[in-house]
Amino acid sequence: MELTTVWFVLIAFLWIGYFVLEGFDFGVGILLRVLGRDEPERRALVTTIGPVWDGNEVWLIVAAGATFAAFPEWYATLFSGFYLPLFAILVALIVRGVALEYRGKRDDLPWRSRMDTMIAVGSLLPALLWGITFANLLRGVPLDASYEYVGSLGDLLSPFALLGGLTFTAVFVAHGAIFLALRTTDELRDRANRMAGLSGLVAAILAGGFLAWAQQIRGDRWSLLIAGLAVLSLLGGLVANRFRREGWAFAGTALAIALAVTSLFVAMFPAVMPSTLDPESTLTTVAAASTPYTLKILTVIAAIFTPLVMLYQGWTYWVFRKRVMVEPPVAVPSGAGS
């Protein structure tokens, strides 16, 4: 395999890792105020992702950094072209990260309630915007001959892109609900289970429609096959959820996200940024890539350290495998800490 292709696969892998992992903590964030009815419950919900969300987010940083290193043209065109959506994603992720870390550092209810709202909004917005971004990546955007984005913000908000945003959001909500059913107990667990069934159904319908539309725009039989398998995995996860097999259900949605993102990348290849203006100005892996020397070094580093990262991140999930219980409040509520 060409090194440029290897790196296309690796970048796809990093995005898959990001969406599978941060997907459920986005879902937990969005559902925080829906499933958690009081402070101890919401605290339990946040605790399920507490030790891992930051590590999940690093997949995004590494995906961006690896794109910069392996495909500088792709990084440059994507990040400058999708300027305002990415700015909004950054603002949301900043607000969310601060809220996740600071909510428990004060013992007063209004503070925690404000932080919970920030977590919810900061999770919803990126889910929606990543969907819009990836739909646009696949659909193609106006690029000129020097691979410069020449469209406006309006070009990024086509119906297909908006459907992409809704699909990502719904899938992450279902994925997050299943994660919560897997990681909590008693009533929270039941509530999460019901939410997973409901949101999963919506997610399956949206994902089916979005992936079918995506195939219309671009794709081959491989991307079609993988997209089909993605929908099947999602449905399989929902069936498992119905029978309260939470581990299988989580595996189902995780696999569904991985396959869906794979099908988008397979459909795009060898383009990384298709142009809607002129096929000549479509940015491809080869045109976007760094030199073979740089790619070779990056490959050696990635081959050694990616498995290592997966190993110790996996270990974290093992350490915190115990279900989180709702604990009664320890402090006098409201104003005690001020």
Add this chain to the structure above:
Amino acid sequence: MDTLDLARWQFAITTVYHFFFVPVTISLVAITAGLQTAWYRTGKDKYLRLTKFYGKLFLINIAMGVVTGLVQEFQFGMNWSDYSRFVGDVFGAPLALEGLLAFFVESTFIGLWIFGWDRLPKKVHLACIWMVVLGTQLSAYFILAANSWMQNPVGFRYNAERGRAELTDIWAVLTNKVVLVTFPHTIFAAFMVGGAFVAGVAIWHLVRRPGVDTGAFRTALRLGAVIVVVAGAGVALSGDQQGKVMTEVQPMKMAAAEALYESEKPASFSVFTIGTLDGSREIFSVKVPYLLSFLATGHFDSEVQGINNLQQAYEKLYGPGSYNPNVPLTYWTFRLMIGVGMAAVGLAVLLLWLTRRGREPHRLLIWLALPLPLLPLVANVFGWVFTETGRQPWLVFGLLPTSAGVSPGTTSGEVLTSLLGFTLLYGVLAVVEVKLMFKSIRAGLPGAAGTPGDPTRPDSGDDGSAEAEADAKPLSFAY
């Protein structure tokens, strides 16, 4: 203002802001790890409580460092896409290394450390915080290697056809002589901030809460002050080396740092100047003869090149244009970096003297609690402003002018939107962060493990003990 100016302001604001949290993170995590190691070794309760206390302050700080770091990873592509195209082949590699080797380690092991107090064996839990220390050091090294390449490009060839720099020797990039001196300088400077922070917080407690946890805070005060002094010496020594390397690879930066227009042999160092720094007239200046020659080359009588001579040489080399950085800015930030940093070391020495052999700190010393950590932090910022503006008009020295790096397709409206958005958000977050930091500092040491609340606390009413009890439980310690 056009897109270029806006993009430069945005980079300056977001990066300086990000760097408020970086030195605190680098040093405070190591000091926390040291305290936890002391507890592991000696079993003394005060070390555990100091670990949790300073560990919590570290977590409040790093949360901001992490989220503002996201912006760093994105904005090269957003505002500086032509720069990204030009340097990606070289610059991307250390950046990707930083993500893969450092960020994953930091984020994962911080989670394990926060939540692992009762899940992991003591030894493994201690190893987790040391892994975070390792991550921060690696991260610093890789990002400084990338920055050093912009100061002194090595290990590459210029591909005229693609119009970009291409990596030919990764080892040369990672052992760039600039990074070899910049890394220790930055790390020592970071430890000055962390040491001063630990000592400053301790003074506040010793003066404001006499009799409460005096032993523990006295340890923290002395430890913090010693760190400032030792790190200060490291900063001076590494800075001296750095000056010599800078004179060699970026003589213009050294000339601008001194506002030295005509070459001098031997050159004197001006401590400060009243008047304009444009070379036309100098009203009053205090000078130390021979010193600049020594700082720049290590010899008291060698020649130091002036701005005018270098300008002529660069015009021959790179074509017509101005190759001067902003001289007053470079001149003053260089002096302020040194002066403010030295003041911090002076305060730390004073503090050690005044608290020698068990002496209790005088109540007036509380006036040092805030300036002590702020001085080295400000010195750090002056240092960065100096080194980055001193590189101008180049983005990559000798290769890519700053004006050629900005995103060609991005509108000034977009850049202005994000500039205002980030500035506003960062302003609000600064207030939230500082308030939370002060609140957590005031709360004092948490109760020891197993003993809810500290009986010696005079304000250990219902609220206090509830909070202390919460702090004693592993999960509530952080979330």
